[in-house]
Amino acid sequence: MKKSAIIILVLSTFIFVGADKIPKSPTEILADAPASDWVDIDADNIVIGKLADGTEFIYLLAPQFAPKHIENIKKLVRSGWFDKTQIVRVQDNYVVQWGAPENTPLPLDVEKDIPAEYEFALSKHKFKQSPYKDTYAPRVGFIDSWPIGANKTKGWLPHCYSMIGVGRDMAPDVGTGQELYTMIGHSPRHLDRNIALVGRIISGMENLTNRPRGTGEMGFYKEEGEKIPFASFKIAADIEENARPIFQILDTNSKTFDAWIKARANRGAPFFIKPAGAVDICNSMPPVKKVN
């Protein structure tokens, strides 16, 4: 063997070993995932909100955790009731809120007296525990590609950035679903188990977060003219099949998800010098992708 060939062989071995040593980034792991690790999202749980200014945001509902609230929300969407509402509150490092306050007339079939749905029995679900500790919950993990806070027997959705909650009055009653909010700052997890969470925004979050902050108490817009009107809300299942957006979510029971969360906890070269060795539940929201 010629000397130059040996050098090339030795070099390519080094390159191979070197490449092998750099673990895949979270983005690379998602790009390499088998198609079977992505789960189709039920179009009946996807809501497309269009704003009067032409922008939109899309959210995913979680009927397995808050069925009664979500029954109401779907009725309010399908009846066109939400179309006439507005964004009424933008409080920095806290929430964007839309809908209409209690005592606004509602369609007759909307239930006003519903159960709290703030937590649920874990025994009814397949809970996959995260190895990382949490400040607020005894343990955290995932069910059906949703982030979950949990103790020994109960589970609940956490107030992570982009999750959607149901506004309610000060007294410990229960909201109807006519006022919704999403988290736009550092996740206010102290709200967990005190309000019903019903879903998460999966597209167009930036069309809510970029709004002027309200200057009234708690970030409410002071003037009628500041409120941001909607054009329409639609459930994806109600749109003709080839015209509706289609989304998939990464299966949290897949090996790809395990690798992804581990890579997010241990970010590597070239940028990272000291990987954290852990990742917060709100920094590991199961990835969603639009496939059509």
Added chain:
Amino acid sequence: MKKSAIIILVLSTFIFVGADKIPKSPTEILADAPASDWVDIDADNIVIGKLADGTEFIYLLAPQFAPKHIENIKKLVRSGWFDKTQIVRVQDNYVVQWGAPENTPLPLDVEKDIPAEYEFALSKHKFKQSPYKDTYAPRVGFIDSWPIGANKTKGWLPHCYSMIGVGRDMAPDVGTGQELYTMIGHSPRHLDRNIALVGRIISGMENLTNRPRGTGEMGFYKEEGEKIPFASFKIAADIEENARPIFQILDTNSKTFDAWIKARANRGAPFFIKPAGAVDICNSMPPVKKVN
């Protein structure tokens, strides 16, 4: 004693006991704090950034933790260098970034080769440990009214919402201070100890978070015209004494701070049904108030 007087006495006892049982809210605790629990902030560490559109944001520097970076930042502010820079990047749920990239000419006295300043020896400071656990750091707490992540011997500033970091290149080198960013979503704590943090925004955060998100890679603005220009940066100490803003910060070694953090961990009636019993380091940023 008349029967009615007895009833009034009994009733008022009930009212007194009742009022006594409802613990003070975090806001009430701050309102009732003795003046001595608030510490004056050194005007030499306050930077006032004015945008060309007339809005402003104000940030506080932490020279005790990143002295070399902050020396550079003060030189860049005082020389007027930052005035000609822009907001160049707004990435949703991540950062707003301003300044100018490496290889932009800098004033001659700005140091290009500075130490990492990503962490510091705890032995040099009075560290007050928080009782609550953290996902990212072995322990968290406070030094001089700054939030701190820590292990046994080292401390570091955490990447909480509104903290300010120093942009750097991909390779594990060190930024000069000419590119700064602040966190605008769920706190990206995995960046801790991988970048120098130098301060926090104490006023006008909403004038950064309400900006359009950049549509380029990593949220950079694609077009020159999208970039958001500044009018001026000034250090408060350089402004005439009766014209400069004056701020105070709650002393994290005070009893008021202990009560405040406990109240934030255990939110009470009338709204809260299940207090969390804990609070995240990024949800307990020491309160700041403007006194002039």
